[in-house]
Amino acid sequence: MxxxxxxxxxxxxxxAALALLTACTSGSPATPATSSAASSGSSGPSTTAGSPIEGAPAELAALVRRIYSGEDLGSGASKTAGAALKGRKPANVPVTGTATTGTWKGARVAVVTVGDDVTLAVAAPSAKWRVVGGWWPSLSVKEPSLGSxxxxxxxxxxxxxxxxxxxxxxxxxxxxxxxxxxxxxxxxxxxxxxxxxxxxxxxxxxxxxxxxxxxxxxxxxxxxxxxxxxxxxxxxxxxxxxxxxxxxxxxxxxxxxxxxxxxxxxxxxxxxxxxxxxxxxxxxxxxxxxxxxxxxxxxxxxxxxxxxxxxxxxxxxxxxxxxxxxxxxxxxxxxxxxxxxxxxxxxxxxxxxxxxxxxxxxxxxxxxxxxxxxxxxxxxxxxxxxxxxxxx
CATH class of the missing domain: 3.40.630.190 (LCP protein)
Known part of the structure; x- marks a missing residue:
C-alpha cells in the first residue's frame, strides 16, 4: 500500500481535507439556491433571502423544521436516518440555515446546512422530499447517518x-x-x-x-x-x-x-x-x-x-x-x-x-x-x- x-x-x-475521491465532487462553492432543482419540478417555491432556510423549497424547509422540533418524521426519513434521529434533543430556537439543490438521474438532491449540522435529502420524480442522512451535533446525535x-x-x-x-x-x-x-x-x-x-x-x-x-x-x-x-x-x-x-x-x-x-x-x-x-x-x-x-x-x-x-x-x-x-x-x-x-x-x-x-x-x-x-x-x-x- x-x-x-x-x-x-x-x-x-x-x-483537514478528504472528500469524494472521484471527480464527482470537484465543485465550486455553491450558492444557496441552484437552478437545477427549480427547473426539475421542485415541490413549492424556494424560500426567499432572509427566511429561515434560504434556498430551500417550501416542502423541504418544512421537513427540516420538523427535524429540529422533534416531530416524528415517519415516511419523511429513510430507515437509517430516522433511526439516527430518533433520540435527538429538539432545538427550542428558530431554525436558520441554507440549502443547495441539484439532480441525480432525474431525482432531486439537497444539502441543508444549519450551523455545523448537515441534512441530506432526496426526492424521487413526483415524490416528496425525504431525509436520507446527515449529521446533527446540535441535536446531540452522536454519529453521522451515512450508511453503515x-x-x-x-x-x-x-x-x-x-x-x-x-x-x-x-x-x-x-x-x-x-x-x-x-x-x-x-x-x-x-x-x-x-x-x-x-x-x-x-x-x-x-x-x-x-x-x-x-x-x-x-x-x-x-x-x-x-x-x-x-x-x-x-x-x-x-x-x-x-x-x-x-x-x-x-x-x-x-x-x-x-x-x-x-x-x-x-x-x-x-x-x-x-x-x-x-x-x-x-x-x-x-x-x-x-x-x-x-x-x-x-x-x-x-x-x-x-x-x-x-x-x-x-x-x-x-x-x-x-x-x-x-x-x-x-x-x-x-x-x-x-x-x-x-x-x-x-x-x-x-x-x-x-x-x-x-x-x-x-x-x-x-x-x-x-x-x-x-x-x-x-x-x-x-x-x-x-x-x-x-x-x-
Missing part, C-alpha cells in the same frame, strides 16, 4: 470513441473508492491488464469485461477479483470527463514530476496548477512515457481523484448537489440518488491521517497471445487491506 504523495498529503492534512459499515464504489472510465457505445468498450480506468465509516478511506487503482476470471465467462484482461458485457459485467468482475462487495459503479467517457472537469472549474493539483503526455501532444508541467479537462484527461491516460507504464497511469488517476477531493472539501458539503448535477449529465451509473449522496457526504467526515491509496499490480506475463499482468501477492494483500474500507 502506498501513502499519499507528500505535497498532496500535506495539503490534505493542512485543510464499509462502503465501496468503482469509478470506471470508458475508452469509447465518437460513435461508440459508452459501456461496450474497454474500461480505460478502474479505481475502487472506499470508506470504513469510522473516518478512514482509500482509493485503489486496478492495472487494466490484470488477468482475472471475467463475469462473462473465461479469463481475460480485467478491462475487457465491460466490452463483453457492459458496466454491470465490469462491476461483477471487479467484485470477484477483489473480494470486495462494491456497491455500484459510475462510468464516464473521455468527452464527459473533460466537460465535468471544465464545468466544475478545473482540478487544482500539485504535479510531482513533469509528464510528457505523448498521446495528447502536451506536457503537464511539474508543480502546483489547475488542470483543465483536456490536461486532466492527458495526465490520467498517459502511460507510454512513464517508467512503470500502466501502473504509473493508475497512480496518476488516483492522484487526480485525491486532488478533486481536496477541492471538494474546501468547497464544503453545499457544493455536492451542483457537482452531482454536472456528473449526472455525462455519466452512466447504477447508484440511485440516496446511495450517491450519502456516499459522497461520507468523505467530509474522513480523517486525512486515516486515508491512503494503492495500485493493484503484478508481474508481467503472457496469455492468449498477449502481454498481461499476473494477479499476485501484492494485489491480494492490497485487496485484503481494503476489506475494512481503509488504506491508511
Amino acid at each position: 502506498n501513502s499519499l504523495p507528500r505535497p498532496l498529503g500535506r495539503l490534505i492534512a493542512g485543510t 459499515g464499509p462502503r465501496w464504489v468503482v469509478a470506471l472510465g470508458s475508452d469509447a470513441r465518437p460513435g461508440q457505445q459508452l459501456d461496450r468498450t474497454r474500461a480505460d480506468t478502474i479505481q475502487v473508492v472506499g470508506t470504513d465509516g469510522n473516518g478512514g478511506a482509500g482509493v485503489m487503482g486496478m492495472a487494466r491488464d490484470l488477468w482475472v476470471p471475467l463475469s462473462t465467462g473465461g479469463k481475460g484482461k480485467i478491462n475487457a469485461a465491460m466490452a463483453l458485457g457492459g458496466a454491470e459485467a465490469q462491476l461483477k468482475t471487479v467484485r470477484s477479483a477483489t473480494g470486495l462487495p462494491i456497491e455500484g459503479y459510475v462510468l464516464i467517457g473521455f468527452t464527459g470527463f473533460k466537460k465535468v472537469v471544465d464545468e466544475q472549474g478545473g482540478i487544482p493539483i500539485v504535479i510531482p514530476k513533469a509528464v510528457n503526455a505523448s498521446h495528447a501532444k502536451m506536457v503537464i508541467k511539474k508543480g502546483p496548477q489547475t488542470l483543465t479537462g483536456a490536461q486532466a484527461l492527458a495526465y490520467a491516460r498517459e502511460r507510454k512515457t512513464l517508467p512503470d507504464g500502466d501502473f504509473g497511469r493508475s497512480r496518476h488517476q488516483g492522484e487526480l481523484m485525491l486532488a478533486a477531493a481536496v477541492k471538494a472539501k474546501l468547497a464544503g458539503p453545499a457544493a455536492i448537489p451542483s457537482a452531482m448535477t454536472t456528473v449526472s449529465k455525462y455519466a452512466k451509473t447504477d447508484l440511485d440518488a440516496e446511495q450517491m449522496l450519502t456516499f459522497v457526504a461520507r468523505f467530509y467526515k474522513v480523517d486525512p491521517r486515516k486515508a491512503g491509496r494503492g495500485v493493484a499490480q503484478g508481474a508481467f506475463g503472457w496469455a492468449s497471445g498477449q502481454s498481461i499482468v499476473v494477479l499476485g501477492s501484492q494485489a491480494r494483500h492490497l485487496f485484503a487491506d481494503f476489506k475494512d474500507g481503509n488504506l491508511s
